[in-house]
Each structure stands twice: as C-alpha cells, then as structure tokens.
Amino acid sequence: FAATDIMCQIPPNCDATHVTLLTEPRAENERNLTWIPIRNKKTNERNERMNFTVCISSLFGEYNNVLQYTQSLEMYRLLGVNRVVIYNTSCGPDLDRLLQSYTQEGFVEIVPWPIDKHLIPSRGWLYAEHGGDLHYFGQLATLNDCIYRYMERSRYVLLNDMDEIIMPYQHNNLMSLMDTLQKQHPNVGVFSIETLIFPKEHFEPSGRFHLPQWSGVPGVNILEHIYREDPDRHRFHRYKLIVQPRMVEQTSVHEVLKRFGQQYNVPLDVCRIIHVRVAKQGSLTLEQLNVDKRLWDFQEKLIPNVDKVLKKVGMLASENLHP
Numbered sequence: 001f002a003a004t005d006i007m008c009q010i011p012p013n014c015d016a017t018h019v020t021l022l023t024e025p026r027a028e029n030e031r032n033l034t035w036i037p038i039r040n041k042k043t044n045e046r047n048e049r050m051n052f053t054v055c056i057s058s059l060f061g062e063y064n065n066v067l068q069y070t071q072s073l074e075m076y077r078l079l080g081v082n083r084v085v086i087y088n089t090s091c092g093p094d095l096d097r098l099l100q101s102y103t104q105e106g107f108v109e110i111v112p113w114p115i116d117k118h119l120i121p122s123r124g125w126l127y128a129e130h131g132g133d134l135h136y137f138g139q140l141a142t143l144n145d146c147i148y149r150y151m152e153r154s155r156y157v158l159l160n161d162m163d164e165i166i167m168p169y170q171h172n173n174l175m176s177l178m179d180t181l182q183k184q185h186p187n188v189g190v191f192s193i194e195t196l197i198f199p200k201e202h203f204e205p206s207g208r209f210h211l212p213q214w215s216g217v218p219g220v221n222i223l224e225h226i227y228r229e230d231p232d233r234h235r236f237h238r239y240k241l242i243v244q245p246r247m248v249e250q251t252s253v254h255e256v257l258k259r260f261g262q263q264y265n266v267p268l269d270v271c272r273i274i275h276v277r278v279a280k281q282g283s284l285t286l287e288q289l290n291v292d293k294r295l296w297d298f299q300e301k302l303i304p305n306v307d308k309v310l311k312k313v314g315m316l317a318s319e320n321l322h323p
C-alpha cells in the first residue's frame with residue numbers, strides 16, 4: 001500500500017464543509033459514505049496566525065523517551081514554535097501522561113493515527129529491512145496531512161522528528177532566522193536544513209548537566225551529548241525541512257516533491273539540525289568528533305522549563321530540586 005494524494009476542485013460558489021471519496025459514480029444514497037471535514041479553510045484572522053508549527057509524523061510502539069521529548073518540546077518553545085502536531089499510533093505509559101498534559105495546555109495537538117488497526121505498518125523507514133504493508137506507519141500521508149492541516153493557520157511548518165532540533169546558529173530564535181533568510185531569498189518556500197548526528201554513546205565528561213532531579217525520568221538527556229559527527233556528504237537523506245505551507249503541493253520526508261516557489265539549502269553555519277541518536281559513524285573516537293555546545297546557550301531557561309513540566313506530571317525527583 002502507498003499514500004495517495006487526491007486533488008479535487010471545489011465548485012465555484014460552493015461553501016463546502018466536507019468531502020467524500022468514491023471509486024465509481026454513485027447511485028443516489030445507495031451506500032453509506034464517509035464524510036471528511038475540510039480543515040484548512042481560509043480565514044481572515046491573519047493576525048492570529050501562528051508562526052511555526054512542527055509536524056511529527058509517527059509515534060508508535062512503546063516509545064517512552066520522556067526526557068528527550070520534554071527537552072525537545074521546551075527547546076522548540078524557546079525557539080518560537082507555537083504548536084507541535086504529533087500523529088500517534090501508540091506510545092509508552094509515561095510519554096502518554098506527558099503528552100496528555102501538553103495537549104491540555106494546547107501546545108501539542110495529538111492526531112490519533114490508528115493505522116495499525118487497518119494495515120501492518122513497517123516499523124522502520126527501509127522497506128527491504130522492515131517489510132510490512134505500508135511504509136513507516138504511513139509517514140508520507142501524515143506529513144502531507146499536517147501541511148494541509150496548518151496551511152492557513154501557520155506561517156511556517158517544520159518537518160522533523162522528535163529527536164531532532166532545527167537550531168539557528170546565528171540567531172536566537174526561528175523568527176529572526178527566517179526573517180533574515182526570507183529577505184535574502186524572497187521566492188523560496190522550501191528551506192532544507194542539514195542534519196548533524198550527536199551520538200548518544202558519548203557523554204560530556206564533567207557531568208555538569210547530569211542533573212539529580214531527572215534521575216527517575218526515562219529517556220536521553222540531550223544536554224549531555226555535545227560531540228557531533230562531521231556531516232556525511234555521502235549520505236542521501238541529509239535534510240529536513242522548513243516550508244511555507246501554502247507554497248507546497250506535495251511533500252516527502254527529506255524533500256518537497258511539488259512546490260510553487262524555489263528551494264534553498266541553508267548553510268550549516270546559519271542553521272543545522274541537532275540530532276541526538278545512536279552514532280551513524282559508529283567507529284569514530286572522541287578525537288574524531290567535534291565539540292558543539294550550542295544547546296547549552298539555552299540551558300538557563302531550558303532546565304527550569306523542563307523541570308516545571310516534569311513536576312506537573314509527577315516525574316521530577318523533588319527532594320533534589322535546585323533553588
């Protein structure tokens with residue numbers, strides 16, 4: 001099975017609210033139809049628009065990486081993200097609790113995505129290795145859905161994974177980054193950002209951010225991983241995306257397939273993705289890695305914000321709280 005995009009023209013003077021899909025012309029009222037609400041209608045409330053929405057394509061299995069999730073979400077917030085959309089098939093119990101809390105507050109929108117009730121999704125991105133009926137929990141369908149869902153509500157949409165942070169290196173937040181880039185490249189609607197891997201096997205030696213109050217929280221502490229691999233120029237899937245959603249017709253994971261404007265590769269010294277995960281180039285020693293402490297520039301705000309969220313969901317070891 002594969003994702004398909006179906007484009008249909010809304011008839012003039014028709015204020016359509018729902019659509020349905022037929023495989024053949026229907027005889028009137030003969031069968032039950034599934035009506036899907038149109039969610040991206042144009043509004044006139046431009047000033048209430050969001051600036052940045054992050055789309056996270058697939059949450060599945062018993063994934064329970066609470067600490068990295070919380071740190072990433074709070075980092076996004078510090079960078080100026082207004083909303084994070086997560087397509088949820090399933091998750092671990094602690095992460096579930098965390099996300100319920102974020103949803104109530106309004107920062108996170110969970111889109112239920114029970115694709116495993118209908119098909120056997122492939123659990124990895126590489127079909128040859130992971131098999132299944134459908135590529136990676138329908139990632140292409142969710143990413144395209146997210147772009148259209150936020151097309152009229154958000155100025156920019158970021159397509160990245162939860163363990164990735166799209167990080168400006170010359171600006172303090174995404175808005176000043178995009179203001180600069182957009183002035184230099186007024187016709188660009190797709191900005192490609194290169195991923196750099198920070199292997200989670202290597203820890204910063206002083207233990208400065210090995211904080212006692214996070215000792216009981218499952219998951220990776222991104223502040224402890226400051227060593228990054230050199231960009232691997234031979235790797236094909238090096239980029240993730242910041243797009244102007246109205247300039248995108250159809251997207252894939254690492255590139256936009258159909259667009260109206262131009263595309264631009266943002267230089268590494270301007271913006272890059274901090275991706276804390278298992279090493280890609282596993283044989284590299286510390287001496288062959290580069291020290292990159294960009295995340296630490298945000299620690300003064302990040303740590304108390306993360307603490308506040310973890311406390312709210314009852315996961316902070318409170319007796320060790322620093323003042």
Ligand SMILES: *[C@@H]1O[C@H](CO)[C@@H](O)[C@H](O)[C@H]1NC(C)=O
Nearest residue numbers: 027028029030031032033034
């Ligand atoms: C339509 O749905 C109703 C209620 O679920 C069901 O009773 C009926 O048999 C369905 N009709 C057709 C043609 O599928």
Ligand SMILES: *[C@@H]1O[C@H](CO)[C@@H](O)[C@H](O)[C@H]1NC(C)=O
Nearest residue numbers: 048049050051080082175176
């Ligand atoms: C969007 O960015 C502008 C400029 O930085 C800011 O004034 C505005 O408050 C932001 N809007 C939202 C919803 O964050």
Ligand SMILES: *[C@@H]1O[C@H](CO)[C@@H](O)[C@H](O)[C@H]1NC(C)=O
Nearest residue numbers: 088089090091096099100110
């Ligand atoms: C994610 O989906 C699973 C399975 O339907 C559900 O049990 C869980 O509560 C959902 N989590 C959130 C945060 O919506």
